[in-house]
Amino acid sequence: MQVQKAIQKRLSIRQYADASIPDEHMDILFKALQLAPSGNNLQNWEFVFVKDSDLKQRLVPACFNQRFIKDCAYFIAGVADPNLKWHMVDITISFSHFTLQAVELGYGSCWIGAFDENQVKQVLKIPEDKMVVICMTFGMPKGKHVPRGRKAVEEFIYLNQFGSHFKSSGE
Numbered sequence: 001m002q003v004q005k006a007i008q009k010r011l012s013i014r015q016y017a018d019a020s021i022p023d024e025h026m027d028i029l030f031k032a033l034q035l036a037p038s039g040n041n042l043q044n045w046e047f048v049f050v051k052d053s054d055l056k057q058r059l060v061p062a063c064f065n066q067r068f069i070k071d072c073a074y075f076i077a078g079v080a081d082p083n084l085k086w087h088m089v090d091i092t093i094s095f096s097h098f099t100l101q102a103v104e105l106g107y108g109s110c111w112i113g114a115f116d117e118n119q120v121k122q123v124l125k126i127p128e129d130k131m132v133v134i135c136m137t138f139g140m141p142k143g144k145h146v147p148r149g150r151k152a153v154e155e156f157i158y159l160n161q162f163g164s165h166f167k168s169s170g171e
């Protein structure tokens with residue numbers, strides 16, 4: 001699959017089939033996380049992949065009762081050292097790689113930003129001095145998912161100076 005296609009196909013998946021993920025696919029997904037760029041190549045990221053049903057159930061209230069969390073194959077917590085610059089950016093790029101690689105393999109994901117950090121840390125035994133930057137659900141999509149709309153490109157892309165709209169060569 002071309003990157004362009006994966007970008008176009010990706011959308012948030014909030015319904016998951018009860019399917020397990022083969023190890024060879026997990027290895028490809030881990031590689032996608034690993035190969036992301038990071039500030040000074042510090043790779044300030046650690047990922048807790050949660051497969052255990054009881055833990056996923058406990059994460060539902062920790063994520064403001066987002067019930068679909070219990071159905072995903074893996075809930076993933078993106079953890080970083082908050083004392084290093086770019087920690088939020090680094091984790092986000094790495095997870096973005098993951099989402100596109102997941103699409104190519106036929107899986108889906110959903111970013112989870114609505115969570116109580118202390119509760120997630122407690123459930124997953126994440127050390128106090130680490131930060132849970134962002135989380136994600138991942139698994140085999142189930143049912144129909146409708147793409148959400150986007151602003152028109154003209155609304156947010158400028159040429160040379162802020163507010164000067166970039167016209168494509170075709171226009």
Ligand SMILES: Cc1cc2nc3c(=O)[nH]c(=O)nc-3n(C[C@H](O)[C@H](O)[C@H](O)COP(=O)(O)O)c2cc1C
Binds near residue numbers: 014110113115134
């Ligand atoms: C930083 C961030 C946090 C998000 N947090 C949540 C969340 O807690 N729960 C949820 O269902 N979706 C969450 N989303 C998904 C967004 O709602 C979704 O990406 C957006 O509506 C666009 O839809 P799409 O991903 O299907 O294109 C989050 C997305 C991002 C990037």
